[in-house]
Structure formats: structure tokens, C-alpha cells
Amino acid sequence: MTQPTITEGLLAWSPGGGLTPCPPADGRLLVADSWLLRDGRMRGHERHRERFLRACGDCEGGGGPPLRRLVEFWQDVTAALPRVGEWFPRVELGAGSNQLRLRLRPAPPLGQAVRVWATGQPDPRTLPRRKGPDLPALARLRERAVAHGADEAVLVAPTGLVLETATASLVWWEDDVLCLPPPQLPVLAGVTIGLVQERARQSGVRVAPRERTLAQLDGREVWVVNALHGIRPVTAWTGRPMNAGPAVRAPEWRGWLEEMMEPLPRAH
Numbered sequence: 001m002t003q004p005t006i007t008e009g010l011l012a013w014s015p016g017g018g019l020t021p022c023p024p025a026d027g028r029l030l031v032a033d034s035w036l037l038r039d040g041r042m043r044g045h046e047r048h049r050e051r052f053l054r055a056c057g058d059c060e061g062g063g064g065p066p067l068r069r070l071v072e073f074w075q076d077v078t079a080a081l082p083r084v085g086e087w088f089p090r091v092e093l094g095a096g097s098n099q100l101r102l103r104l105r106p107a108p109p110l111g112q113a114v115r116v117w118a119t120g121q122p123d124p125r126t127l128p129r130r131k132g133p134d135l136p137a138l139a140r141l142r143e144r145a146v147a148h149g150a151d152e153a154v155l156v157a158p159t160g161l162v163l164e165t166a167t168a169s170l171v172w173w174e175d176d177v178l179c180l181p182p183p184q185l186p187v188l189a190g191v192t193i194g195l196v197q198e199r200a201r202q203s204g205v206r207v208a209p210r211e212r213t214l215a216q217l218d219g220r221e222v223w224v225v226n227a228l229h230g231i232r233p234v235t236a237w238t239g240r241p242m243n244a245g246p247a248v249r250a251p252e253w254r255g256w257l258e259e260m261m262e263p264l265p266r267a268h
Helices: 045-057 067-080 135-147 191-202 250-258
Strands: 009-014 018-021 029-034 090-094 100-104 114-122 152-156 162-165 169-174 177-180 207-209 222-226 230-238
Touching: 009 067, 018 067, 029 045, 045 067, 045 090, 045 191, 067 090, 067 100, 114 135, 114 222, 135 152, 162 169, 169 191, 177 191, 191 207, 191 222, 191 230, 191 250, 230 250
Parallel strands: 114 152, 114 230, 177 207
Antiparallel strands: 009 018, 009 100, 029 090, 090 100, 152 162, 169 177, 169 222, 222 230
16 A cells, blocks of 8 residues: 655554554564665665565564565555655564564764774674664664774674674775675675675675684774665774774775665555
8 A cells, every 4th residue: 555654753564554653662673674765765775675574584483474464564664765854764573563663763963984992892692694683782782882982893703703893794905805704604694785795796896705803904994884874984993902994995985885875666
């Protein structure tokens, strides 16, 4: 069904009833997905859709909503998203109730660079390959990073290998090679980093999975990448004596990513 455009708040979805305002729901999430929306344009609409639908289908016990309901929900979400202003919407599948929701939020201030707390925090996630269940633990970790004068915190495996940050993928450059943690490590399949990898391969840039510790990123050009801020080069490390490499490639890649914003599909 066609949904009216709604400006802000939490909306619950029901078959046939669409999206309607609902009371705050702060319980545990089985799945969540979010992105930057600017004047009705976003990056990777279909990629976010497929990741959300796949994650809902992978929920434990197979008790999530059937695929046809998820498709209807996504169609109603797409129709209801604002076409004016900057937003940071989040789609959710609530634990227990299996309630599908859309959380419409104004976008926070966007950053072009990032300071990273580099003490190497143990990974607190229970389901690292699915966004949603571990958001509260990651939020607490990011709060600790802010208390130490940073914007982000790096998660590391028990072996000390870098994984990602509390809210984003982590990539770096070694000479002309774009590097990232190997996929066998517990990392989230980020939509935006997927776009970055695709562009690299199309333009002849080698992409390589490499196991690295934080110390091995000293002096390199390192990016923190997510659907909200896009590409942010690391301009400072806090908590240990590390140097941030010059952001030589970031400006051009940030410009390319900005051009990837596309209009939302028309509502069916």
C-alpha cells in the first residue's frame, strides 16, 4: 500500500495497515539497518534491502517474518521516507514481538575526518555478522572512546588483529593496495565498504584481505567507512603512540561516494 510521508518518530508496521506511529520501543533488536538519506537520495538502496531481508531470514529459530511480509514492509518504508532534508532512518526487527519498525531520525552532524581510540578494545559482540543485537554494547564502547578524546574505537580479535570500529568498517592503504580484514574474521558485511571495493576493482585498484595489528597501521592512510558519514580518513590516533598517515586518496574517493547518492525508487 502507498504510505504517506512522515517526518519523524517511531512507526510500527502491520500487514494491510502499513506504518503507524507507536510508543517508544527500546527493547533488544534482532536486526537493524540504517543509512544517510538526503533530499530523497541514498546510497545502495537495494544493498541495504537485501542485507536487511537476509538478516531477518537468518534469525535464530526461523521465527522471523515471512519473506513476503518483509518485502511489503520495505515497500512501505521506501514510500514513507521523507524526500526533503537530511535523515538517518533505521529499519528494525524487534526481539520477542518480531515487530517490524521504521525509526525516522534527523541525521546528526556529518564528519569528514575521524579521531580513533587506538587501545584495541576486545570485541563485545555476540553476533558480529548481524547488525542489531549488539548495538547497545557498541554504543557504550563508542561513549568510552569519546571520553578519551576520540570519535571511534577499534575492535580487535583475541589475537590482536584489527576488525572494525564500533560503528564502521576499517580499511587502509599499503602502497597502492586497498586493504581490509579478511572475511573469515568476525566482521560485518558493510554496504558502503562493499561499494568502495566494487569501485576499486572497476578502476583497477587491487583489493587485498590482510591480517594486521593496530601497530601495523602506524603511519598508513586509514579510512573509517559507514553508511552515515561515508569515508572518513583517520587524522589522529589516541591512547597509544601512533601516527596518522596523510589522507592522500580520501578526498577523491569521498567525492565519488557523494555522487553515488541516488533517488529513492518510486513507490509501487
